[in-house]
Amino acid sequence: MTTPIKKGEIEQAPTPQNTPASVSGSYLNKAQPPSIPTTIKEDEELRQKLLTNPVLLSAIQGKLNTLIGQDSGYFDQLPMIVKNRVYGLKSLQEEQLKLDMDFQRELFELEKKYQKKLKPLYESRRELVKGLKEPSKQQIEDGRILVEGEDDDEPKEDKIEEVEETAEEDSEGIPSFWLTALENLNPVSDLISDRDADALKFLDNVRMEYLKTPGFKLIFEFKPNEFFKNEELTKTYYYQKELGYSGDFIYDHAEGCEIDWKDNEHNVTITVETRKQRNKHTMQVRTIKKLTPIDSFFNFFDPPKPPASDEDGEEEKEDKDASAQNAENEGDEEGDEGEGDTDLEQRLQMDYEVGELIKDKLIPRAVDWFTGEALQYEYDNGEEEEDDEFNEEDEEDEEDEEDEDESKEGDDADHTKKATKVQPQECKQQ
Template sequence: MLSALQERLGSLVGRPSGYIDSLPTSVKRRMNALLNLQDKHTGLEAEFQAELLALEKKFHAKYQPLYDQRSAIIAGSVEPTDAECERKPEEDEEDEDKEKATPPTPAKTVEDGKDIAGIPEFWLTALRNNAQLAEMITEKDEEVLKKLTDIKLTYLEDNPGFTLTFHFAPNDYFTDSVLTKTYYLESSPESGYGDVLYDRAEGSPIHWKEGKDLSVKIEIKKQRHKSSNKTRTVKKTVPAETFFSFFSPPTAPEDDDDDADEEDLEELEQRLEMDYEIGEMIKEKIIPRAVDWFTGKALEFEEDEFDEELYSGDDDDEDEDDDEDEGDEDAAEEEGGEAPANSTDKPPECKQQ
C-alpha cells in the first residue's frame, strides 16, 4: 500500500538528468551486467529475509514460556518462589557509594502488601515510560490502561506480518476483553530489494459502553436564528485524541481516486509510516523488555542510543571551526569585500538518473 502511495507522489521527486541515456553503448552494456548482478543480490536478500523471519518465529516460541510466567506474576495468579525472587545486586560502584552514604528508605514489606495482587498498573507504567507512546495516552486513557493485563505477539502463518493482542480486565469503558492490531507485510523481490515492506494494518472494533467512547467528544454550540433571534443548542460529535485510535489505523485512498491532493497524500504517508513504527516498537521493544520499561531502565538504553547518534563528533572542534569562519566573514566585511565561501560547501553533485 505504501509503495502504491509513493508512486502517486512520484511527481515530488526530482526528474532524471538524462546522464544514463547519454552513456555510450559499451558502457550501457556493462551497466546491464551490473543490473543483472543486482537482481541476483535482490534474490539473496529475499532469501535472507525469509530465513530471518523463520529464526524470529523459532526464538519467539522459546520466549513464550517466559512471557507466560511474566503474565501470571503481573496478574497475581502465581506467586514467585523465594528462589525466583532472589537477585544479585547490580555491579555499579556509583550506586554502591550512594547506598553507603545514604541509608535506603525502608520500603513496604511483603506483609504490608498482602492485599495487593500481582503488580498493579504494570503495562500502563511501561507504556507511559516510552516517550512516543506517552504522547498518545490521555488522562482518560489511563483509567482504561490500568486494566491492561498483557500484550502478546503472534506471527501470521501465511504472511510475514504480525498481530499485537491487548488483554484487558473488565472495565467501565468497553465490553471487549481483547483488542488486536494486525500488520500485513510483503516480502518478494518485486516489492523492493528483497526487503519486507508494510502493506496495511487492521484493528479490531471497540465496543464502547454507552457514553464511554473515548474516541469522540461532544461539542456544544449555540446558534441564533437570523429572523426570529431565537437561540438553540446544537450538539456535535467530533473525533477526540485517544490512545485507542491505534486500533483504527489510517487507510490509503482507492487507486481510482485521482482527485487526492498531493499534500494530503504526503501527510497520509507520514501517518501510515508512524502507525507502523509504533506497532514495530511495541513488538521489538515494549513486549520483550516490558519490565525495563516499567522500572525505567530502558530509558538509559534509549538515551545512550540518542547520544551515539547525535553526539558522535567533537563539539569543541566544531565550535572552534564555526568561530574561525565567523571571524573570516567579519574581516572580509570590514575590508569591504565579500565573505569567503563556507569551507563546508559541498561540490556539485554527480549527475544521476
C-alpha cells in the same frame, strides 16, 4: 614600399603597446575579456529579485525537478563489449537478490520459531503482572542482583525472607504495569491522554503473534472495565509479499478492530457536547448531543487507510469530484487536498512506527520500560558530553577575550589619565 619612419616619430611605431586589437593576427584579439567578480551584494540582490518574483522562482524549481533522476546517457554511449559486461553484472545482481529473498523468508520463519520458545516466558510474565502467581526465591534473588548489584555484606536468605514478609501487604499483581511502560515509551506516550490512562489501567497484557503471511498482530488484553466490552483489542500489520529493492519486507497496510464502547460518556475517543433547542412553532425543547472526535491512544485501533488504487477507488474519486464541484472555492479545496495527502502520509508513517516500537521494544523489554531503565538507552549521552566540552572551551575563550579587552581599556585609561570606568559585558545565560 613601406615609408621609412622619420626622426622624432619613433613613438608612433607599431609596437605591442600602441597596436590596435583590430589588427589581423594580433595577440590581443585572442585574449579573454576581463571578468567581473561576483560580489556578495550582487548575490543578495539576485536572491531578493527571486523572492519577489515567485513565478520565476517556481519555473526554475520546476525545471530543476525535471532534471532529478534523469539518465545522463553515459551507458548508451558505451561500446557494445562494455555494455555486455554490464549486462553480466545485472544478471549476477539478480541472483544475489534471489538469495536475499530466501534469507529474509528463512529469517521470518526463524523469528516465528523463537517466538514460540518465548511464549512460556511471556505467559509467566502475564501471571506475575496479574498476580496469578508469585516469583520463586531464585527469581527474586537473580532479579535483585540485576537491579541492585551483588552485595556480600548481607546474607541472601535474609533479603529473600524480608521480601516475602512484605509481599502480602502489596496489592494484587503489579498495578498499572503496562500503562507505566507505555507512558515511558516515546512517541507512544504522546498519544496517551488523561482519559486514556484511566482506561489503560485495566490493561493486563500485551503480546504479539506472527502471521502465516509476512506480518504480525498486536494483542492487548483487558480485564473487565467500565469503558468497553472487549476483552481484547487487536491491531494487525501486513507486509507486501514481494521484497523491496533493499531486500527487506515492505509495509503494506494495517487493520484494527472495532471497540464496543459501553456508552458515549466512556468513549475516550470523542467528546459529548449537550445543547438544548426550542422549536419555534411548538415551543418544545429538545436536547441534542454533539459528538466530536478527539486525539486518543485508542485511535491506534482505527488506523488510517492508505490511498486506494485507481480500480478500487473509482467510486470514491467520483464522490470527491462531485463534492469539489459543489464547493465555493476550488483553489482552497485543492490546497486542502494537498495538505490532506501530506497529513495522511505522516499519519501512516506514525502508525507503522508505533506498531514497530510496541513489537520490537515494548513487548521484549516491558519490565525495563516499567522501571524506566530502558530510557537510558534511548539517548546518546556521549554526544551531549562532547557538546558540553566544546561549550566550556568556547566560554573560556570568551572569558579570555573579555579580560584582554578590559586590560586594553584600562591601559588606554591610564595613558590618557582619565578616570574612566570599564563597563562589564552582558552575562550570557547558558
